[in-house]
Amino acid sequence: MRLNLINVKSEISPLKTVVLHRPGKELENLIPDDLNELLFDDIPFLEDAQSEHDAFTKLLEDVGVEVLFLDQLVAEAIDARNVREQFIKEWLSEASVNNKVNEDQIVSILMNITDTKQMVNKTMEGFRRTEISTSNRERLPAYFIVNPMPNLYFTRDPFASLGNGIVVSRMFSETRRRETIYGDYIFRYHPRFVSDDLPKYYSRNEKASIEGGDILVLSEEVLAIGLSQRTELASVRTLAKELFSKSSFRKIILFEISDKRQFMHLDTVFTMVDVNKFVIHPEIEENLKLYLLEYSAESELKRLDESKLEDILEELLNVSNISLIRAGGNDEIAAMREQWNDGANMLAIAPGEVVVYHRNVVTNQKLVEAGIKLHILKCSELVRGRGGPRCMSMPLWRD
Numbered sequence: 103m104r105l106n107l108i109n110v111k112s113e114i115s116p117l118k119t120v121v122l123h124r125p126g127k128e129l130e131n132l133i134p135d136d137l138n139e140l141l142f143d144d145i146p147f148l149e150d151a152q153s154e155h156d157a158f159t160k161l162l163e164d165v166g167v168e169v170l171f172l173d174q175l176v177a178e179a180i181d182a183r184n185v186r187e188q189f190i191k192e193w194l195s196e197a198s199v200n201n202k203v204n205e206d207q208i209v210s211i212l213m214n215i216t217d218t219k220q221m222v223n224k225t226m227e228g229f230r231r232t233e234i235s236t237s238n239r240e241r242l243p244a245y246f247i248v249n250p251m252p253n254l255y256f257t258r259d260p261f262a263s264l265g266n267g268i269v270v271s272r273m274f275s276e277t278r279r280r281e282t283i284y285g286d287y288i289f290r291y292h293p294r295f296v297s298d299d300l301p302k303y304y305s306r307n308e309k310a311s312i313e314g315g316d317i318l319v320l321s322e323e324v325l326a327i328g329l330s331q332r333t334e335l336a337s338v339r340t341l342a343k344e345l346f347s348k349s350s351f352r353k354i355i356l357f358e359i360s361d362k363r364q365f366m367h368l369d370t371v372f373t374m375v376d377v378n379k380f381v382i383h384p385e386i387e388e389n390l391k392l393y394l395l396e397y398s399a400e401s402e403l404k405r406l407d408e409s410k411l412e413d414i415l416e417e418l419l420n421v422s423n424i425s426l427i428r429a430g431g432n433d434e435i436a437a438m439r440e441q442w443n444d445g446a447n448m449l450a451i452a453p454g455e456v457v458v459y460h461r462n463v464v465t466n467q468k469l470v471e472a473g474i475k476l477h478i479l480k481c482s483e484l485v486r487g488r489g490g491p492r493c494m495s496m497p498l499w500r501d
């Protein structure tokens with residue numbers, strides 16, 4: 103019997119339970135003018151995005167992973183505690199409607215959707231101006247009364263499993279900040295997760311931002327965290343204080359990465375694929391700034407300039423022969439092209455066994471040469487949101 107609710111003490115141990123979100127109608131509310139604000143680079147074709155995502159689900163289920171879906175979990179959480187009205191109000195308070203009459207209509211539309219999962223999906227999808235009846239249409243925003251949340255299929259980011267506890271993120275951008283309400287409801291109300299034994303190490307109400315894609319669980323004691331566009335040092339310090347006193351984690355290695363759009367999280371440029379093997383995007387190696395935050399009375403941040411990343415990892419993880427597999431191999435053009443389409447972002451389902459996108463052929467070849475077993479996912483629509491197999495999955499349990 104499982105005594106804990108969450109168990110993620112490694113990036114690579116056998117994956118048993120994961121949360122995914124099958125992309126839905128929120129993608130059909132993406133329009134060219136909003137792409138930047140909603141953090142997309144193009145408009146995916148929903149039908150194909152769903153088939154690609156279904157293949158991802160099947161691949162995981164075929165290797166024995168329990169796949170849970172975000173909308174289903176949220177609906178079960180709401181129904182279990184009868185908190186539909188409270189949920190709608192909380193969701194609405196962050197939906198920037200700014201008009202009481204329109205808000206009342208939205209509440210009534212949502213309250214009238216009998217199936218809770220459908221109601222949850224409607225909150226994800228957003229509201230077009232044409233869905234609201236008003237005598238004064240000129241006063242409505244151009245297209246949407248409530249924006250869609252197209253990034254929800256990147257379940258890695260709004261919350262993160264660390265050890266036996268959970269981090270609910272404070273997201274960097276307004277568009278993604280709204281997403282964390284779903285994780286919050288799951289861990290507040292879902293019968294499977296409600297327990298005094300589930301530590302919560304960070305809350306969506308914190309001021310400093312942190313996103314799940316920046317957090318890698320390297321071992322029971324060591325985390326890697328990206329200081330990126332999305333994750334601030336202040337949030338890492340707050341998190342470290344909690345972790346160092348309430349969990350098994352004792353050391354955090356910080357990677358300072360640049361603000362480039364395609365490097366938005368650490369896991370877009372660095373992922374762990376085996377006990378001593380990591381994939382790294384070569385562009386970040388030059389001028390890589392590394393720091394160590396460790397459990398100590400002072401908790402000072404130590405700059406790690408002197409040593410090579412391999413040596414640092416070897417010492418921190420207590421394993422020998424660390425090897426860094428370069429995304430794109432020695433081909434700098436392939437490296438950039440493949441990183442853009444998440445060549446350095448793979449989901450480990452067991453040590454030395456990862457899910458990768460089919461299109462990153464140069465990097466995939468390097469992985470094979472390094473002895474890594476690949477599970478290949480064909481994909482041309484999901485990539486338009488700039489995230490790979492790791493970004494699209496949130497492990498809840500690894501053995």
Ligand SMILES: NC(=O)NCCC[C@H](N)C(=O)O
Pocket residue numbers: 140141142253256258259278314315316366367369370487488489490492493
């Ligand atoms: N962990 C990740 O790197 N997630 C990918 C997030 C992509 C999304 N369009 C974003 O910009 O937030």
